[in-house]
Amino acid sequence: MTQTKLAPGGRLPDLALPSAQGESTVPLRPGGRLNPVVVALHGGGCEPCRAYLHDLATVASDLREWDAHVIVVARDAAGFDRDLPFPVVVDAQRAFAARTGVAGAAVVVIADQWGEVAHVAEAGEGHDLPDAREIVEWVKYLAIQCPECQGEAL
Numbered sequence: 001m002t003q004t005k006l007a008p009g010g011r012l013p014d015l016a017l018p019s020a021q022g023e024s025t026v027p028l029r030p031g032g033r034l035n036p037v038v039v040a041l042h043g044g045g046c047e048p049c050r051a052y053l054h055d056l057a058t059v060a061s062d063l064r065e066w067d068a069h070v071i072v073v074a075r076d077a078a079g080f081d082r083d084l085p086f087p088v089v090v091d092a093q094r095a096f097a098a099r100t101g102v103a104g105a106a107v108v109v110i111a112d113q114w115g116e117v118a119h120v121a122e123a124g125e126g127h128d129l130p131d132a133r134e135i136v137e138w139v140k141y142l143a144i145q146c147p148e149c150q151g152e153a154l
Helices: 047-057 060-065 095-100 132-143
Strands: 016-018 025-027 035-041 068-074 088-090 107-111 117-122
Touching: 016 088, 035 047, 035 095, 035 132, 047 060, 047 068, 047 132, 060 068, 060 132, 068 132, 107 132, 117 132
Parallel strands: 035 068, 068 088
Antiparallel strands: 016 025, 035 107, 107 117
């Protein structure tokens, strides 16, 4: 099977990963009106990754208001704050990277409620991910889109 790298217009895989707490699995695509925001990071031992999650947590209510479903995908669960306002899943087998072709240091994938990818931001070596407010703007944009009107001129 040839792997195509996830990009805008592509489809977020229908994949569920084990919760960091171990009690269940969490789907990347939650269904309903929720827009998935997948934040794939290093394990909790990475200080820049933990700091990024802290910044993202400060806008959690805004993300929920605009129907975002934030899910953190990590290689391991050690070191993550258990009080995060969104689920952390463990991807020790790197299934997310294998299914998406996104194997960078860290990545944020924003998709609409049907799983169509709207934005992919790979961090690179400097952990350069989108600002938390930028993610809010993306999900706000997705929440106010009219699927019946897309592509029509006003």
